Amino acid sequence: MTHDHDLVLRPTAAQTEAALNPPAGRIGGDLVMETLRGLGATTVFGLPGQHALGMFDALRRSDLRYVGLRVENNAGFAADAYGRITGEAAPLLLSAGPGALTALAALQEAAAASAPVLAIGAQVPVAGLGGGRHGHLHELRDQQASFRDIVKSVHVVRTASQIPSAIAAAWKSALTAPHGPVWVEIPQDVLNAPTALPVVTAVDATPEELPPRPELTALAAHLLSNAERPAIIAGGGVVRADASGKLRALAQRLDAPVVTTFGGKGAFPWTHPLSLQSWLEDRHTTDFLEDADVLLVVGSGLGELSSNYHTFAPRGRVIQIEADLGKLESNHPALGIHADARLALSALLETVEERHDPTAPERVRALLGRVRARLDAQDLAREQQVLAAVRAALPDDSPAFWDMTILSYWAWSAFDARRPNTMHSAQGAGGLGYAYPAAxxxxxxxxxxxxxxxxxxxxALYSIAELATARQHDLPVTWLIVDDGGYGILREYMTDTFGEATGTELTRPDFVALAESFGVPAARTTPETLRTDLEAALATPGPSVVVLQAVLRMFAPTHT
Structure with a gap:
């Protein structure tokens, strides 16, 4: 009888010879790069620093592509977007102390958005760990504690032989649902020390699957099949699990209207007869969802924005499919199914019975009509014109990245993301400066x-240094900067709440001249010419900047 643990692959003679005679001149940093290559990585992001130089020296000997940004936080945003687009863990190389801490806001966004970022940070030498007694540059008493509350898992290395296993465990953690950022910490002397360890080859770090429990999906299928007014809320978990096709099939089988959260944009076709679109900050939509007798929530924790600022109070039975255990039933009692969205939707499709409701498309049309009438009554033609121009200029399959700005707040509700995984914003954690480095x-x-x-x-001023990165790597990114003279959304919030804004007005550079000083072509535009100017910029190879000077307004709050 053979047991699984007996099935150990024996090395070939060539592999044994290579292990006995590793190349000369390798250091601990080489083990980092070799492990990343063995895991399938092709690209790393980051910024060099004194304690991380062993990794960067090894990077010179590897065939990994290095994309260096000018600020660690921006490097983290770039890695976040790389992970969202590829579905792979994006390595992020950081130094110790200030360099590492500067990336914390980006890692918070990756955690909130479940983006797989593999942050590998340096540390002071081993002898200096734990207490600050050695006075090393960049030293923190407990650096990993700064990350532990943000990342999904922490992996600490103290010897060279621990490097491959720690990185492999972190990789597996980052890519096991729910995806997320992870932290690996390696001391400077471990990275710099010569090593005679064999070259790291293939590394097994297969993510664990998260299937649903069958008795739960059986009950969920029964509830949905027998519902009178089912509805579906589709969150970012549907996009991350590449489950939009299964969502559409389930909605059509049930004749169930679907609303997508701001993180789930593109998970369901915008113009589908069952599409409620994304008008979650609208009391009409909230009322519609509250009236559902069975509400299926897939890949959303029903947080602040998805619940219309926690005013949403469902009256029917809620079924929640969520990969993040901490979000399961965290805001509303439900039949909680802890599972990957794709696997859970597949299970539902196998057992749910077809139901027909010819009134569903009409109820959807009526709701969208009420939303439209409310907007039309608010004199917001310019805002809708600008957003429509962006949509018309942007190719359907091009990804768009939105910072925390008024036009982005509009886009959450009103922008038609025509493909899954093409619209991304910083609404997870809400930090400024996300859009450009992410793009x-x-x-x-x-x-x-x-x-x-x-x-x-x-x-934009958070990220302006990355124009140099765009030019250096000749990246095809068009940056639309809406210049309204300050922090526009904060100006609105303060004026509405306190009657006057404080600290929101800014002295700005000439963005066109500044972009051109980096060698990046730039143009000024107007709401009337935005579509044409944006189309031209997007069609031009390499980076470009388009500046729109306009003061935009938000639509009226509708959560009361």
């Missing part, structure tokens, strides 16, 4: 399609 990461992942970044002038 650069997407262009690295797929340079065959132009990418779009949308920022306000305030958010």
């Amino acid at each position: 650069l990461g997407a262009a690295v992942a797929d340079p065959t399609r132009p990418a779009l970044a949308v920022s306000g002038d305030g958010g």
Whole structure:
């Protein structure tokens, strides 16, 4: 009888010879690069620093592509987008202390959005760990503690032989549903020390699957099949699991209207007769969802934005499919199914019975008509004109990345993401400066399609240094900067709440001249010429900037 643990592959003679005679001149940093290559990585992001130089020296000897950004946080945003676009874990190389800490906001966004980022950070030498007694540059008493509350898992290395296993475990963690950022920490002297360990070859770090429990999907299928007014909320988990096709098949089998969350944009066709689109910040939509007798929530924790600022109070039975155990039933009681969205939807499709409801498309049309009438009554033609121009100019399969700016808030509700995984924003954690470096990461992942970044002038100043990165790597990213003279959304919030805004007005550069100083072509536009100017910029190889000077307004709050 043979047991699985007895099936050990024996090395070939050539493999044994290679293990006995590793190449000369290797250091601990080489083990990092070899492990990444063995896991299938092709590209790394980051920024060099004193304690991380062993990794960067080894990078010179590897065939990994290095994309260096100018600020660690921006490197983290680029890695985040690379992970979202490819579905692979994106390596992010960081130094110790300030360099590592500067990336924390990006890792928070990756955690909120379930983006697989493999952050590998340096540390002070082993002898200096734990207490600050050695006074090393960049030293923190407990660096990993700064990351533990943000990342999915922490993996600490103290010897060279631990490097491959730690990185492999982190890789597996990052890509096991729910995806997320992970932290690997390696001391400077371990990275720099010569090593005679064999070259790392193929590394097994297969992510674990997260299938649903069959008794739960059987009950869910029964509830949905017998519902009178079923509805579906599709979140970002549907996009990440590549399950939009299965979602559409289930909705059509049930004649169930579907609304996509802001993180789930593109999970369901915008113009489908069952599409409620994404008007979650609208009381009409909230009322519609509350009226469902069975509400299926897939890949969403029903957080602040998805619940219309926690005003949503479902009256029917809720079924929640969620890969993140911490989000399961965290906001509403439900039949909680802890599972990957794709596997759970597949299970439902196998057992759910077909139901017909000829009234569903009409109810959807009526709801969207009420939403349209509310907007039409608010004198927001310019805002809708600008968003329509962006949609018309952007190729359907091009990814767009949106910063925390008024036009992005509009896009969450009103933008038709015509393909899954093409609309991404910083709405997970809400940090400024996300859009442009994220778009650069997407262009690295797929340079065959132009990418779009949308920022306000305030958010743009967080990322302006990355024009140099775009030019250095000749990345096809068009950056639309909506210049309204300050932090526009904060100006609105403060004025609405306190009657006056404080600290929101900004002195800005001439963005066109500044972009051109980096060698990046730039143009000024107007709402009337935006579509033409944006189309031209997107069609031009390499990076470009389009500046729109306009003060846009938000639609009225509708959660009361």
